[in-house]
Amino acid sequence: MRANIFILERCLYGGANMRELFEFGIDELEKKDIQYGDIRLSEINTEVINVKNGTVEAIKSSESKGYGIRVIDGGWGFASSADLTEQGIKKTIKRARKIARASSKASEPIELKEVDIHQDSYTTPYKKDPFKIDLEEKLDYLMDVDERMDIDEKIKVRKCNFNAWKTKKFFASTEGTRIEQDLIKTGGGLGVNVSDGEDTQTRSYPNSFGGDYNSRGYEFFENLEILKHAEETAQEGVDLLDAEQCPEGEMDIILNTNQLALQVHESCGHPTELDRALGTEASYAGTSFMTPDKLNDLRYGSDIVNIVSDPTAEGGLGTFGYDDEGVKAKKVDLIKDGMFEGYQASREGAAKVGTEVSGSMRADGWKNLPLVRMTNINLEPGDWSKKEIIEETDKGIIFDGIKSWSIDDKRLNFQFGTEAGYLVEGGEVTKLIKNPTYTGITYEFWRNCDAIAGKEEWILHGVPNCGKGEPPQTMQVGHGCAPSRFRDIRVGVGKW
Amino acid sequence: MVGYEQDFEKISEKLEKEAKADEIEVRIIKSDTALTRYANSQIHQNIGQEDLDVSIRAVFSNKTGAASTNSLELDSLKRCLSKAEKIAKYQEGDPDFKGLPKPKEQKNVKENYVKDTAKFTPDKRAQKVKEIIEMAGNEGIDRVYGAFKTESQSLFVANSNGVKKFSRFTSSNLTTTAIADWDKDQGFGWGETCSADVKDIDHIEVGRTAIEKGLNNLNTEKIELGEYDVVLEPLAVQSILMYMDMMGFSAKKVQEERSFMKGKFGEQIMDERVNIYDDVSDPDMIGYPFDYEGVPKERVDIIKNGVANEVVYDSYTAGREDDKESTGHALPMPSPMSPLAMNLLMDTGDYSQEEMVEETDKGILVTRFNYCRPVHPVKGILTGLTRDGTWLIEDGEIRHPLKNLRFTQNLIEAFNNIEGIGEKRKLFAMGYYPAYFAAPALKINDFNFTGTTEF
Numbered sequence: 001m002r003a004n005i006f007i008l009e010r011c012l013y014g015g016a017n018m019r020e021l022f023e024f025g026i027d028e029l030e031k032k033d034i035q036y037g038d039i040r041l042s043e044i045n046t047e048v049i050n051v052k053n054g055t056v057e058a059i060k061s062s063e064s065k066g067y068g069i070r071v072i073d074g075g076w077g078f079a080s081s082a083d084l085t086e087q088g089i090k091k092t093i094k095r096a097r098k099i100a101r102a103s104s105k106a107s108e109p110i111e112l113k114e115v116d117i118h119q120d121s122y123t124t125p126y127k128k129d130p131f132k133i134d135l136e137e138k139l140d141y142l143m144d145v146d147e148r149m150d151i152d153e154k155i156k157v158r159k160c161n162f163n164a165w166k167t168k169k170f171f172a173s174t175e176g177t178r179i180e181q182d183l184i185k186t187g188g189g190l191g192v193n194v195s196d197g198e199d200t201q202t203r204s205y206p207n208s209f210g211g212d213y214n215s216r217g218y219e220f221f222e223n224l225e226i227l228k229h230a231e232e233t234a235q236e237g238v239d240l241l242d243a244e245q246c247p248e249g250e251m252d253i254i255l256n257t258n259q260l261a262l263q264v265h266e267s268c269g270h271p272t273e274l275d276r277a278l279g280t281e282a283s284y285a286g287t288s289f290m291t292p293d294k295l296n297d298l299r300y301g302s303d304i305v306n307i308v309s310d311p312t313a314e315g316g317l318g319t320f321g322y323d324d325e326g327v328k329a330k331k332v333d334l335i336k337d338g339m340f341e342g343y344q345a346s347r348e349g350a351a352k353v354g355t356e357v358s359g360s361m362r363a364d365g366w367k368n369l370p371l372v373r374m375t376n377i378n379l380e381p382g383d384w385s386k387k388e389i390i391e392e393t394d395k396g397i398i399f400d401g402i403k404s405w406s407i408d409d410k411r412l413n414f415q416f417g418t419e420a421g422y423l424v425e426g427g428e429v430t431k432l433i434k435n436p437t438y439t440g441i442t443y444e445f446w447r448n449c450d451a452i453a454g455k456e457e458w459i460l461h462g463v464p465n466c467g468k469g470e471p472p473q474t475m476q477v478g479h480g481c482a483p484s485r486f487r488d489i490r491v492g493v494g495k496w
Numbered sequence: 497m498v499g500y501e502q503d504f505e506k507i508s509e510k511l512e513k514e515a516k517a518d519e520i521e522v523r524i525i526k527s528d529t530a531l532t533r534y535a536n537s538q539i540h541q542n543i544g545q546e547d548l549d550v551s552i553r554a555v556f557s558n559k560t561g562a563a564s565t566n567s568l569e570l571d572s573l574k575r576c577l578s579k580a581e582k583i584a585k586y587q588e589g590d591p592d593f594k595g596l597p598k599p600k601e602q603k604n605v606k607e608n609y610v611k612d613t614a615k616f617t618p619d620k621r622a623q624k625v626k627e628i629i630e631m632a633g634n635e636g637i638d639r640v641y642g643a644f645k646t647e648s649q650s651l652f653v654a655n656s657n658g659v660k661k662f663s664r665f666t667s668s669n670l671t672t673t674a675i676a677d678w679d680k681d682q683g684f685g686w687g688e689t690c691s692a693d694v695k696d697i698d699h700i701e702v703g704r705t706a707i708e709k710g711l712n713n714l715n716t717e718k719i720e721l722g723e724y725d726v727v728l729e730p731l732a733v734q735s736i737l738m739y740m741d742m743m744g745f746s747a748k749k750v751q752e753e754r755s756f757m758k759g760k761f762g763e764q765i766m767d768e769r770v771n772i773y774d775d776v777s778d779p780d781m782i783g784y785p786f787d788y789e790g791v792p793k794e795r796v797d798i799i800k801n802g803v804a805n806e807v808v809y810d811s812y813t814a815g816r817e818d819d820k821e822s823t824g825h826a827l828p829m830p831s832p833m834s835p836l837a838m839n840l841l842m843d844t845g846d847y848s849q850e851e852m853v854e855e856t857d858k859g860i861l862v863t864r865f866n867y868c869r870p871v872h873p874v875k876g877i878l879t880g881l882t883r884d885g886t887w888l889i890e891d892g893e894i895r896h897p898l899k900n901l902r903f904t905q906n907l908i909e910a911f912n913n914i915e916g917i918g919e920k921r922k923l924f925a926m927g928y929y930p931a932y933f934a935a936p937a938l939k940i941n942d943f944n945f946t947g948t949t950e951f
C-alpha cells in the first residue's frame with residue numbers, strides 16, 4: 001500500500017500549474033449535482049528570523065501549497081489536500097461530498113445569504129517586498145538590535161525577530177465568483193527577560209509576542225525602528241525588578257494602544273462573532289453574552305465608544321480584498337455610540353439572523369475551513385490627547401505591553417496583566433510599577449470609558465496569534481485604537 | 497514497513513547526496529485529520545485534511561539553517577535544501593550548538609497505530625454524534641455541542657549522522673457540551689474521552705456525563721470570593737499540568753532563569769505524594785517513541801515525591817551543559833518552545849472523587865478550567881475560570897451549582913496544599929501539538945478565587 005496521495009513517482013515528475021489546477025477544480029465542482037461548492041487554492045511563503053543572546057535562534061523559510069474544497073450536499077462537507085494534481089482534486093471533491101452526505105444525518109437545510117458575485121483581484125499595497133530584501137541585511141540589523149540591548153548582566157534573555165508572509169490565493173464558487181489575491185504581511189519586535197535571582201520580569205517593544213505586524217512591505221518593519229528603542233526597552237526591563245508592586249484597589253486606568261488592542265480583541269472582537277453568539281463554538285472557544293436578542297438594544301459602552309469591523313483599513317493585519325467565501329471587504333459597525341449594532345457574520349449566519357454579511361470568513365491557510373474571524377476590529381478615535389487624559393487623572397495606572405490575558409467563555413469576566421504600569425498621581429506620571437493587573441466585566445468596563453485620544457495617537461496594531469476552531473486555527477487580525485481611560489476599575493489582583 | 501516510509505527514505509537519501517552542508521536532517525510529518533463538529537444538535541462543520549511537511553536542517557560547523565515545503569516535487573525539495581544551506585551560511589555560528597544528534601538505541605518501540613481509527617469514516621462519526629443528539633433530546637436537552645476527531649500522523653526523521661526513524665500513531669477524541677435550557681438559564685455540562693483506538697470511544701458515556709452535568713447545572717448561584725477547598729476533576733488538573741509544563745519543565749526555561757524549577761532542584765517544592773513525569777512508553781499514553789530530532793524519548797521524572805528532580809532536554813539545551821544528553825523532547829526544530837514535555841502523567845493516589853467530596857466541609861467541585869494564562873510564570877501564578885459545571889460542596893455533599901469563578905493562584909503552593917489524589921487518571925489530547933496528558937482528580941485546600949462571572 002503506497003501513501004494515500006503522495007505517491008513519490010508522481011510527485012518527483014512535477015505537479016500541474018496552480019492556475020490550471022484551480023480552473024480544473026472549479027470546472028469539476030460545477031459539474032456536480034450539489035447545492036453549493038467553492039475551492040480555495042493558495043501558496044503561502046513565510047520567513048522567520050529569531051535572534052537570541054547574540055546568536056541566531058532560528059532562521060526558517062517555508063512554503064506550503066494546497067487547496068480546500070467546501071460543499072453543501074445534504075450538509076456541509078470540507079476536504080483539503082496538498083496533492084496538486086487533477087486526480088488529487090477529483091479525490092478531494094469526492095471526499096468533501098462524502099463528508100457532506102454524512103453530515104446530512106444530523107443537519108437542517110442550509111441557506112446562504114445572497115451576496116454580489118465578483119470576478120476581481122486584489123494586491124496588498126506595499127513599497128518593498130520583504131522577501132526580496134537580502135537576508136544578510138535583515139540579520140545584520142537584528143544583530144545590531146541584540147547588541148544594543150546588551151546593557152546589564154541582569155538581562156538573561158535578549159530576543160528580536162523579523163517575520164514576513166506572502167500568500168497567493170485563488171477563490172472560486174459555483175455561484176460564479178472568481179477572486180485572485182496577493183497578500184503581504186510584515187513585522188517584528190524585540191524583548192528582554194531580566195532576573196536578579198529573586199524576581200523575573202519581561203519587557204518588549206513595540207508589543208509582546210514578537211512585536212507588531214501590518215499588511216505592508218518591509219517599510220513597515222523599518223518604520224518600527226526597533227533599533228532606536230532597544231536600549232530604553234532593555235533598561236526599563238531592568239528597572240522593573242526594583243519597581244513597586246502594583247497597588248490593590250479601584251482606580252482609573254489608562255490603556256496604551258498595545259494593551260487596548262487586546263482589550264478590544266477579547267471583549268468586543270470575539271463576542272461580536274455571530275457564530276459564537278449562535279452557539280457554534282460552544283464546545284471550544286465558547287459562546288457570547290452578545291446574543292441576537294440584544295442587537296440594537298444592549299448598551300455595550302459609553303456613548304463615546306464606537307467599534308467597527310474594517311478589513312479595508314489601510315495596512316491592517318486583517319486587511320484583504322475578499323474574504324474566504326468571496327465576500328468583498330467592507331466596514332461594518334459593531335458598536336455605535338456605545339450601542340451594540342452589528343455582528344461579524346458569515347453568509348450562513350447572516351441568513352439565520354437576518355443581519356448583514358460582514359465579509360469576515362477567513363481560514364488559516366488552505367488546509368482549514370473558513371470560520372467567522374476578526375478582520376481589523378477598530379476602536380474609533382476620540383477627541384482627547386493622552387497628555388490631557390493624564391493631566392485630568394487624579395489617581396490611576398497606565399498599562400503597557402501585554403503579559404497575561406484571560407476571559408470567560410461568554411466574554412464577560414476578564415483579567416489582564418501587562419509588562420509595565422505607570423502610576424499617575426495628581427495628573428502626573430510618578431513611578432514605574434510591576435506586575436500590574438486589572439479585571440472587570442466587559443460591558444461595565446466599556447460603559448466606564450470616558451476618554452479616548454484622537455486620530456493623531458491612533459495606531460493600527462497587528463495580533464498574529466488569534467486562536468479559534470477545531471482543529472485549532474491561528475489568525476492574523478488587526479486592532480486600531482488610541483490611548484483611552486476607564487474609570488473605577490479593580491486593579492492589583494491576587495496574592496504576591 | 498509502510499509504503500510511504502520507503503518513499504521518505506528515498507527522499508532523505510536523495511537530499512543527503514545533493515547536500516553540500518556538513519550535516520543535514522530531513523524530517524517529514526504526514527497527517528490525515530478528520531473531524532465532525534456539532535452545535536445546537538446539528539452537524540455544522542465536518543472536515544477531512546491531509547498534508548505533509550518536509551523540513552530540512554542544514555549545518556555548516558555550528559551554523560544551522562532550516563527550510564520547509566509541503567511538496568514532494570523534486571524541484572521543491574532541491575529548492576528547500578538550497579534555502580536551508582544558504583540560510584546556514586549567512587550566520588556567525590552558535591557555540592552552544594554541538595551538532596545534530598547521533599544514533600541512539602531505541603528501547604521503546606511501541607507504536608500506537610490502530611488501522612480502524614485511521615480508516616474511521618465520516619458516516620460512522622456522524623452516526624455516533626447522532627446518537628448523542630438523540631440521547632440528549634430524550635433527556636430534554638435539545639442543544640448539544642462537541643467534536644469527534646479521528647486522525648493519523650506519521651513522523652520520519654533521518655540525518656547524515658545515521659539517525660533514521662519512522663513511527664506513526666492514531667488518535668481519536670470525542671467531546672460533548674450539553675447546554676440545558678439554552679433560551680433562559682443555561683446549565684452547562686461537559687464530557688470527553690480520548691484513545692488511540694476509536695473502539696474505546698464510549699460516546700454514550702461521554703454524552704451521558706455531559707447531559708447529567710448540564711441538567712444539574714441549572715439555577716446557578718453566586719458565592720463570596722476567597723479561598724476554598726476544591727475538588728478538581730481530571731480535566732481541570734490537566735490544565736494545571738499543561739501550564740506547569742509551559743512555565744517550568746523545560747531545560748531552556750531553566751537555563752534562561754524563566755522556570756519556577758530554577759535553583760530548586762533537590763528541594764521539596766510540592767506535596768510528597770506528587771509524582772509528575774514524562775513517559776511515552778506508559779501503556780496509557782499516545783505518541784511517537786522518539787522526538788522530532790529522532791532521539792528516543794526517555795522517561796523523565798520531573799517531580800519525584802514532591803521534589804524538583806529534573807527537566808526535559810533537546811540536543812541543543814543538552815549541548816549547553818556538561819555531561820548532559822538529550823532526553824528526546826525536541827519539538828520540530830528550530831523552535832523557540834523546544835524542548836517540551838508532551839507525554840506528561842501524574843501518579844494516582846488512593847481517593848475516589850466521591851470520597852474527596854464526602855470529606856469536604858465547604859468547597860467547590862470544578863469540572864474544567866477555561867482560558868488559563870500565566871500571570872507570573874516564574875512565581876508559578878496562573879489565572880483562569882471554571883467552566884461547564886461548578887458546584888458548591890457543603891458537609892460532604894454537592895449542594896447547588898455555582899456561577900463560574902476566576903482563580904488567581906500560585907500553582908506550586910496549590911500542589912503543596914494537596915489533600916487527596918484520585919485513584920484513577922484520564923488521558924486528554926492537548927490540541928495544538930500531538931501532546932497527551934494523563935491526570936487524576938485532586939483535592940486541594942485554600943484555592944484562591946478572585947472573581948466571578950454572570951453564568
